[in-house]
Amino acid sequence: MLRLATSSQTRQSRSMRVLILGGYGLIGSSVVSAVLAAGHDVTGLGRDVTEARRRRPPVRWLQHDLKTLVVPQAWIPLLHEIDAVINASGVLQDGPGDDVMAVQRDAMIALFQACESARIGRFVQISAVGASSVAQTVFMRSKGLADEALSACAFEWIVLRPGLVLGAQVYGGSAMLHALAGMPGLIALPRAPAIRTVALQDVAEMALAALEGSLPLRRSYDLVEEEAHALDDVVRRLRARLGFPSAPIVHWPAAIFRVLFGLGDLAGWLGWHPPLRSTAFRQTMLGIDGDPRPLRDVIHRPLRSLDETLSVIDGSARERWFARLFMLKPVIIITLGLFWLVSGIVGLIGAGRAESILVTHGLSAPIASLAVHGGAFLDIALGAAMLIRRSMPAAAVGMMAVTLFYLLAGSAFAPDLWADPLGPLVKAVPAAILALVALAIRDAR
Structure with missing residues (x-):
């Protein structure tokens, strides 16, 4: 695991009390594991933590819906005896119970203000590569607006912007890639711009490094591999790692995928959270890219390549079952x-x-x-x-x-x-x- 010290910051040696938002999600659960392994005390916060309490008893879990925490006063009691905050939460698009701007902009701005009042020492924001206040999707705009508000805060902060996150655990976009790789007969894909991936392990390690002061503070870093890949190539390599025989790739017109992902939006209004939703499709068609150089210049090595990332996938029966059953569900x-x-x-x-x-x-x-x-x-x-x-x-x-x-x-x-x-x-x-x-x-x- 990364342990870096710079001339301006030294590694945080004492145990910290860390609040992790979205601590049971794809990224959040890995960050929780890394922070716990480093000897810190963890408080997790999420909308429904019933299962998380069973799975991760060492964590103190708080159950709150972020969209209700849009004023600083709502956050103050939750920051009692907290030294640092890591935000690994996220909502892809609006739906019943989901409000992207409320969760990813309003609640975060209120949290930043509460952190200043509570004298929180450090804030690690896990955003998304391409996040900007002028981005074309509400998801990316909300993340970008929160990032901008955080950059104006007086306390120590770091923004980490992962590319397409892949690892042994699957959810969201990574689950969709597994499902595509597991399609029998042929693989239907749109013609999409090149994408850069990042290993889930790298995201967790960089979040811990940011928390402990091993990265220069008050900066934003894209968490992406060195090489960009065509979507076809990513799916082919993942399919091979899963142990499925090769299959031809057919490029369907974008209009077909808009309809399919639109059906995912309909499922969202019924309470489901499928990765096949219009926001995910638009973002894929816009490209998932970033600049690996600023982080590489700091840690003096590249993040894991796609092949290194996929090496954690051993093609077990469990993984193959998931890939095939995901679309059947x-x-x-x-x-x-x-x-x-x-x-x-x-x-x-x-x-x-x-x-x-x-x-x-x-x-x-x-x-x-x-x-x-x-x-x-x-x-x-x-x-x-x-x-x-x-x-x-x-x-x-x-x-x-x-x-x-x-x-x-x-x-x-x-x-x-x-x-x-x-x-x-x-x-x-x-x-x-x-x-x-x-x-x-x-x-x-």
């Missing part, structure tokens, strides 16, 4: 949701026929009508709930429970349906199994 969820929605609608349309079948098997007409209509509306509710991220786990459990009830009730009142040529009972079994698969792969990070 939305297919599974949409299929289940539509299957139950359509089943419920068809049940309502054909309610009379279904009621007559139940009556012939001994149910009274009122009970048969209640069972048919109640079951149809329940199917519709479960189908709709499956499409919404927050309710998806409960919907999957409900689908399995309702299917089990259907099978038991059918076996009790109409066992002959097991031999029906259309297989109304037999076909319910794979649907329940698919719901179990959806439940198993529901996690995004």
Whole structure:
């Protein structure tokens, strides 16, 4: 791990109490690991830290939504007994519960002011390469505006701007690259400008170096490798590391990808956070590039190359499963949701026929009508709930429970349906199994 000292700064030797925003994210979790390993005390902050508390018990976790912390007074209690802050949080684009400007500009400006009042010693801002107050995407503008506000602060600060982050852990853009590399048959890509990557490990090491004063302060550094690569080349090399056979790359028109990424925006309004969203596509088409020289001149070595970065990927079954299942996850969820929605609608349309079948098997007409209509509306509710991220786990459990009830009730009142040529009972079994698969792969990070 990097340990540098400059003539103007010496390495911070004492243990610090560090607040890390977004400490359970792709970058944040690696930064937390590096800071803990260096002997510092860590407080993590995020919107939902329930799982983080289970996974990282050495960290003191605070649960707050950044978009509600837009005045300095809201931050002051959170900075009690804190020596330094690392911001590894981020929101790709607006959606239900997400406000890019509130999180990445307003909350950060309020935090900077609170840090000055609380006499925080150092602030490490993990921004993004290309961030600017005049950038073409809201994401990059919000990051750029925060960077500019930080540069005017009196306390010690450093801005780190990573390129496309790759590592053994996957989320966001790196997850999308894994999915593209795992496509069977052929790989569909847009024609995009060259990009520069950065190893997740390098980002964590530079964040620690900035925290400990091993980098010159009050500067901004692009965290990128020396060589830029075509998107095709990055995907090919990643595919090879995953152990998949080579596949032809087909360049589809940008309009097709705009539609696909637009569907990702729709998923965002249902609470999902897919990497295939219009902001990600626009940024890819604008290019992900930076200047490696300022940082190289300070640390006297380049950051890891793409091949060195990919060396942490060993092509294990876990990694290959993820690459192949990532694209199948939305297919599974949409299929289940539509299957139950359509089943419920068809049940309502054909309610009379279904009621007559139940009556012939001994149910009274009122009970048969209640069972048919109640079951149809329940199917519709479960189908709709499956499409919404927050309710998806409960919907999957409900689908399995309702299917089990259907099978038991059918076996009790109409066992002959097991031999029906259309297989109304037999076909319910794979649907329940698919719901179990959806439940198993529901996690995004």
